[in-house]
Amino acid sequence: MYTKKVMDHFQNPRNMGEIEDASGVGTVGNAKCGDIMRIYLDIEDEIIKDVKFKTFGCGAAVATSSMATELVKGKTVKEAMEVTNKAVMEALDGLPRAKVHCSLLAEEALQAALWDYAKKNGIVIEGLEEPKPFEEHEEEEEEF
Amino acid sequence: MNKKIYLDHAATTPTKIEVVEAMLPYFTEKFGNPSSIYEFSGQNKEAIEESRELVAKAIGANEREIFFTSGGTESDNWAILGIAESYKTKGNHIITTTIEHHAVLHTCEYLEKNGYEVTYLEVDKDGLVNPDDLKDAIKETTILISIMLANNEIGTVQPIEELGAIAKASGVLFHTDAVQGVGHVPIDVNAMHIDLLSISGHKLYGPKGIGALYVRKGIKLKSFIHGGGQEKKRRGGTENVPAIVGFGKAIELAITSMEAESKRQADLRDYLIEQVLEKIPHCRINGHKEYRLPNNANFSFEFIEGESLLIMLDMKDICASSGSACTSGSLDPSHVLLGIGLPHEIAHGSLRISLGDQNTKEEMDYLIESLIVIVARLREMSPLYEDYMKKQAKIER
Ligand SMILES: Cc1ncc(COP(=O)(O)O)c(C=O)c1O
Ligand code: FES
Numbered sequence: 001m002y003t004k005k006v007m008d009h010f011q012n013p014r015n016m017g018e019i020e021d022a023s024g025v026g027t028v029g030n031a032k033c034g035d036i037m038r039i040y041l042d043i044e045d046e047i048i049k050d051v052k053f054k055t056f057g058c059g060a061a062v063a064t065s066s067m068a069t070e071l072v073k074g075k076t077v078k079e080a081m082e083v084t085n086k087a088v089m090e091a092l093d094g095l096p097r098a099k100v101h102c103s104l105l106a107e108e109a110l111q112a113a114l115w116d117y118a119k120k121n122g123i124v125i126e127g128l129e130e131p132k133p134f135e136e137h138e139e140e141e142e143e144f
Numbered sequence: 145m146n147k148k149i150y151l152d153h154a155a156t157t158p159t160k161i162e163v164v165e166a167m168l169p170y171f172t173e174k175f176g177n178p179s180s181i182y183e184f185s186g187q188n189k190e191a192i193e194e195s196r197e198l199v200a201k202a203i204g205a206n207e208r209e210i211f212f213t214s215g216g217t218e219s220d221n222w223a224i225l226g227i228a229e230s231y232k233t234k235g236n237h238i239i240t241t242t243i244e245h246h247a248v249l250h251t252c253e254y255l256e257k258n259g260y261e262v263t264y265l266e267v268d269k270d271g272l273v274n275p276d277d278l279k280d281a282i283k284e285t286t287i288l289i290s291i292m293l294a295n296n297e298i299g300t301v302q303p304i305e306e307l308g309a310i311a312k313a314s315g316v317l318f319h320t321d322a323v324q325g326v327g328h329v330p331i332d333v334n335a336m337h338i339d340l341l342s343i344s345g346h347k348l349y350g351p352k353g354i355g356a357l358y359v360r361k362g363i364k365l366k367s368f369i370h371g372g373g374q375e376k377k378r379r380g381g382t383e384n385v386p387a388i389v390g391f392g393k394a395i396e397l398a399i400t401s402m403e404a405e406s407k408r409q410a411d412l413r414d415y416l417i418e419q420v421l422e423k424i425p426h427c428r429i430n431g432h433k434e435y436r437l438p439n440n441a442n443f444s445f446e447f448i449e450g451e452s453l454l455i456m457l458d459m460k461d462i463c464a465s466s467g468s469a470c471t472s473g474s475l476d477p478s479h480v481l482l483g484i485g486l487p488h489e490i491a492h493g494s495l496r497i498s499l500g501d502q503n504t505k506e507e508m509d510y511l512i513e514s515l516i517v518i519v520a521r522l523r524e525m526s527p528l529y530e531d532y533m534k535k536q537a538k539i540e541r
Binding site: 007034035059061 | 451529
């Protein structure tokens with residue numbers, strides 16, 4: 001059901017991990033299906049030097065986060081603003097219709113990370129809107 | 145290991161070679177329409193009746209009480225819609241549970257839109273119906289109780305005999321979807337006070353698209369598929385003779401090997417459960433510990449998502465299934481997992497393993513080893529796991 005590119009990014013995700021003391025971190029969740037994506041940005045002189053992600057979600061969610069990080073790495077903040085879910089989907093040769101919402105998560109996570117960066121540095125990024133607040137999951141009391 | 149490891153027998157089973165061989169002549173030389181007059185077609189009628197006897201015997205019924213259908217879904221639809229229609233002068237209330245198969249649930253929802261009232265009994269954390277809840281739900285207008293014998297996702301087996309006795313004492317008809325139970329657990333429609341029972345061929349190593357509905361003698365059941373005089377005028381349409389013959393053969397084989405096979409599979413299942421719970425942290429088993437199908441194990445792995453897990457298992461040639469929201473296509477996790485009270489994120493990381501007669505202990509070991517690696521890998525990618533670990537570190541400091 002997934003294209004070769006999606007499977008490749010799922011099997012060998014690019015830029016998976018964390019960045020300590022990142023310039024910006026964005027976490028977004030799809031309240032409905034419960035998936036969560038987090039993107040870390042390391043920005044110097046308006047250029048994205050490094051980017052990492054973590055994802056709790058389906059194959060498409062993992063692949064779109066991986067592709068989104070590839071698309072913004074080494075780019076300027078302004079260029080990163082142009083990485084939409086459509087761009088990510090196209091770069092992956094498409095997604096099944098039921099999985100389009102997963103690619104939105106990648107766009108939102110990226111913008112949330114940029115927002116965090118802008119806020120920390122007291123700058124305004126044109127066209128960037130404040131992301132919806134992400135509520136942390138309650139810790140499970142139950143023993144597993 | 146390079147062979148495919150199939151661990152999704154609750155979805156469907158391979159058709160046994162003996163079954164296919166029994167079916168083959170009915171496509172070619174024995175192709176006659178069973179309703180025709182000439183002798184060679186008459187033999188097909190006999191073949192159908194032989195299968196009917198085998199199906200009846202498997203559940204302790206009389207062959208006159210068995211009607212062939214196109215499978216579990218049709219049997220469930222027919223039982224519920226048929227009783228609703230035939231008994232509408234008596235009442236319009238039906239009782240079922242929140243964890244039924246969609247063949248039952250969606251049929252009940254359809255009836256609700258058409259003037260019927262449906263009570264959906266909740267189940268406990270292990271998936272069991274409380275018999276007292278059933279007693280309390282029965283009222284003057286109740287015409288049918290439909291409770292599945294064994295659940296297809298979490299494998300919980302209901303106290304059917306006790307529930308059937310309650311139905312009988314109240315004079316209410318009792319239907320059970322036994323699609324997952326037949327061939328795995330002993331069933332006797334009389335001892336269990338069952339009035340209608342659904343079976344499907346492809347879950348017991350028979351062909352797809354064939355099944356049966358058992359209807360206790362004396363019950364008025366309106367026909368559902370109108371047509372010719374087949375199945376005593378209750379289910380029209382030229383019989384699917386090859387499939388009926390295959391279904392008969394499959395159920396005969398399943399019943400013959402049931403005792404030994406269910407013991408063997410239960411041992412494998414218990415080994416798998418014990419090893420997984422021991423070797424993988426933050427993991428739980430869903431469904432009842434004791435009252436469960438011998439071939440079912442359903443796990444939840446915290447912090448990870450089921451579809452990713454399934455794709456990674458597939459890359460290791462392991463076929464399984466999940467009740468995760470991402471696999472459902474509807475953005476909601478399985479109604480069964482929600483029905484036993486799992487929070488969304490725990491239902492998300494669910495994995496159903498359903499064993500079959502070809503699975504071995506070596507395959508369980510391979511599965512366990514694969515799961516250890518895959519779960520660790522997915523947790524490494526999970527922001528939830530990262531948060532959890534950071535919180536733990538803070539607590540320790
Ligand atoms: C409990 C249960 N009922 C009904 C069905 C439907 O059976 P069939 O596929 O033969 O229509 C299934 C199979 O998915 C099932 O597991
Ligand atoms: S992340 Fe849930 S469907 Fe893609």
